Amino acid sequence: MSTVHDITPPSDRDAPDWYARLHSGAMTDAEAALLDDWLADPEHAAAFTALHAMDARIQDVAGATESEVVAREKRVRRRFAIGVGAFGAVAAGLIAFVGAPLVFNASPSMERWSTSGSGIEMVVLPDGSQITLNTRTAVEVAYTEDDRSVHLLRGEAYFDVITDAARPFSVYTDESEFRVVGTRFTVRSEDEGQGDLLQVAEGGVQVFSDDRAVGDVVTAGGLAYVKPGVPVRYEAISPDMIADWRDGVITFSNTTLLEVRDSVQRYLPMEISFADESIAQVRVTAVFNISQKDTFLEGIATAGGFNLRYDFNAQNGRRVVVIEADQ
Numbered sequence: 001m002s003t004v005h006d007i008t009p010p011s012d013r014d015a016p017d018w019y020a021r022l023h024s025g026a027m028t029d030a031e032a033a034l035l036d037d038w039l040a041d042p043e044h045a046a047a048f049t050a051l052h053a054m055d056a057r058i059q060d061v062a063g064a065t066e067s068e069v070v071a072r073e074k075r076v077r078r079r080f081a082i083g084v085g086a087f088g089a090v091a092a093g094l095i096a097f098v099g100a101p102l103v104f105n106a107s108p109s110m111e112r113w114s115t116s117g118s119g120i121e122m123v124v125l126p127d128g129s130q131i132t133l134n135t136r137t138a139v140e141v142a143y144t145e146d147d148r149s150v151h152l153l154r155g156e157a158y159f160d161v162i163t164d165a166a167r168p169f170s171v172y173t174d175e176s177e178f179r180v181v182g183t184r185f186t187v188r189s190e191d192e193g194q195g196d197l198l199q200v201a202e203g204g205v206q207v208f209s210d211d212r213a214v215g216d217v218v219t220a221g222g223l224a225y226v227k228p229g230v231p232v233r234y235e236a237i238s239p240d241m242i243a244d245w246r247d248g249v250i251t252f253s254n255t256t257l258l259e260v261r262d263s264v265q266r267y268l269p270m271e272i273s274f275a276d277e278s279i280a281q282v283r284v285t286a287v288f289n290i291s292q293k294d295t296f297l298e299g300i301a302t303a304g305g306f307n308l309r310y311d312f313n314a315q316n317g318r319r320v321v322v323i324e325a326d327q
Contacts, residue, residue: 022035032138032153032154036112036114036138039112110140110141110142111140111141111142112138112139112140112141113131113133113138113139113141114133114137114138114139114153115133115134115135115136115137115138115155116135116136117135117136117266117267117269118135119135120132120133120134120135120245120246121133123139123141125141125143125148126143127143127148127162127164127167128162129148129159129160129161129162129169130159130160131150131157131158131159131160132157132158132160132243132246133155133156133157134155134156134157134158134188134245134266135155135266135267136154136155136266137152137154137155137156137157138152138153138154138155139151139152139153139157140153145167146166146167147167147168147170148164148167148168148169148170149169149170149172150169150170150171150172151171151172151173152171152172152173152187152189153189154189155188155189155266156186156187156188156189156245156266157171157186157187158184158185158186158242158243158246159171159180159183159184159185159186159187160184161180161181161182161183161184161203162182163181163182164181164182165181168180168181169181169182171187173187173189173196174189175189175195175196175209175226175227175228176195176196176207176208176209176226177207177208177209177215178198178205178206178207178208179205179206179208179215180203180204180205180206181203182203183200183201183202183203183204183205184200184201184202184203184242185198185199185200185201185202185203185205185242186198186199186201186242186243188262188263190262194227195225195226195227195228196225196226196227197223197224197225197226197262198218198223198224198226199222199223199237199242199243200218200219200220200221200222200223200242201220201239201242201243202220202239203219203220204217204218204219204220205217205218206218207224207226207232209226209228209232216232216234218234220239221236221237221238221239222234222235222236222237223235223236223237238253241253245290248289248290248291249287249288249289249290250263250264250287250288250290251287251288252284252285252286252287252288253285254283254284254285255283255284255285255286256280256281256282256283256284257274257279257280257281257282257283257284257300257304257323258274258280258281260284260286260288260300261274261280263288264288264293264296267288267290267293268293268297269318269319270310270318270319270320270321271313271318271319271320271321272297272320272321272323273320273321273322273323274322274323274324275309275322275323275324275325276324276325279306279323279324279325282304284300284303284304286299286300286303297321297323300323301323305325305326306323306324306325306326307323307324307325307326308321308322308323308324309321309322309324310322
């Protein structure tokens with residue numbers, strides 16, 4: 001049965017509508033993109049943040065305990081990547097060039113960027129740090145005098161962070177927190193409940209999950225799979241392979257097909273699934289060329305002796321390719 005989502009243009013919605021939809025837990029990626037566009041208007045952003053502040057005050061007056069208030073504000077911080085005083089005016093001076101960095105001014109503010117299924121963009125932050133957004137990625141950035149925060153809403157991003165011991169740099173997902181002073185690393189946020197992937201190219205990144213007070217440090221050449229409710233899994237990786245998608249390729253070495261699927265899915269017009277779990281755990285070594293993505297699955301099938309079966313997902317209207325054992 002097909003599911004139809006209401007994605008009325010943002011000009012026809014007001015702040016309460018968007019606020020309720022965001023907190024409903026049912027917002028789609030298409031609606032999230034429309035909300036990003038709507039919030040680009042400074043008047044819309046001001047109305048939205050005012051509504052959030054009012055909601056927080058109402059919750060406090062309703063009798064929330066101090067611990068409940070702290071827990072709620074932590075959830076809000078993770079959702080919006082808000083630092084102290086970050087609800088200031090949204091910077092209006094956004095300069096964009098095709099194939100060039102995006103630059104915004106240095107006033108304390110919350111900024112949003114997102115990419116489509118075919119674009120990779122680099123964002124230059126006020127302190128000179130850089131974020132490179134992979135395809136189908138969205139981030140919110142908040143800078144204050146004491147804090148540098150990024151909320152990875154979806155997708156994958158590479159971070160090149162300028163050292164500033166007085167202002168830690170934190171990347172939040174809905175599940176985890178990654179904190180650094182200066183380093184180079186990537187974070188990929190999987191679908192809700194599926195966890196996050198950290199890869200460190202230089203320096204060290206502290207990993208926080210499950211509300212632990214002290215986080216483990218992942219150093220250069222290390223990666224961490226962070227998933228709610230399970231221990232963090234650490235592995236080694238060649239720094240040269242980290243964020244190689246910036247050069248148009250993704251290299252896999254002794255990698256499970258499940259992990260390959262999670263890495264390349266964003267580039268493909270169809271969904272990838274497996275006929276059974278044993279196929280998902282098969283390990284392969286391969287190079288995914290983004291410019292030749294249409295032939296990648298055929299190459300995997302030929303090399304591994306698999307068959308590709310094509311199907312259709314009636315719920316979202318997308319094609320599905322099922323990797324199965326060759327009969």
